[in-house]
Amino acid sequence: xxxxxxxxxxxxxxxxxxxxEQTKTTAxxxxxxxxxxxxxxxxxxxxxxxxxxTYENRLSEEENPEIEILYEKISKQDKEVRELEKQxxxxxxxQKHEYESTKRNVKKTWNNNAQQGKGxxxxxxxxxxMKFCPNCNIGNHPDAEYCIACxxxx
Numbered sequence: 001x002x003x004x005x006x007x008x009x010x011x012x013x014x015x016x017x018x019x020x021e022q023t024k025t026t027a028x029x030x031x032x033x034x035x036x037x038x039x040x041x042x043x044x045x046x047x048x049x050x051x052x053x054t055y056e057n058r059l060s061e062e063e064n065p066e067i068e069i070l071y072e073k074i075s076k077q078d079k080e081v082r083e084l085e086k087q088x089x090x091x092x093x094x095q096k097h098e099y100e101s102t103k104r105n106v107k108k109t110w111n112n113n114a115q116q117g118k119g120x121x122x123x124x125x126x127x128x129x130m131k132f133c134p135n136c137n138i139g140n141h142p143d144a145e146y147c148i149a150c151x152x153x154x
Contacts, residue, residue, distance in 0.1 A: 018102030029091040036084040043077040
């Protein structure tokens with residue numbers, strides 16, 4: 001029974017650690033997403049201003065030197081948007097990896113038989129052999145280390 005509590009404790013630690021990491025990543029991702037929205041909004045404003053300037057130039061038939069400055073601002077803002085999108089994508093990937101890692105750690109804690117390469121016993125017809133608890137005589141899965149009914153070690 002002590003082994004069950006040790007596994008539960010380890011699983012709780014792994015899950016807590018995973019939740020903390022996921023929370024940090026989510027908070028950072030929220031900041032990046034906000035910056036991305038703001039950067040895209042600024043870029044859209046620059047495009048609108050460029051459209052207005054281009055139209056005014058066409059009407060006046062004069063070149064406006066501010067358009068070149070605006071082109072540079074747009075290029076810079078577009079680069080910032082692309083960098084923030086890349087950062088956001090990497091954060092999502094990291095978050096998924098952290099989640100999968102936590103899941104693997106918890107599974108590893110509970111799947112000792114699978115790690116040792118032991119498979120369940122099969123009878124001559126290919127059916128899995130149930131394990132019966134010596135304490136309460138309830139049938140358990142062949143890989144079970146503890147009885148599902150009374151918790152007795154198998």
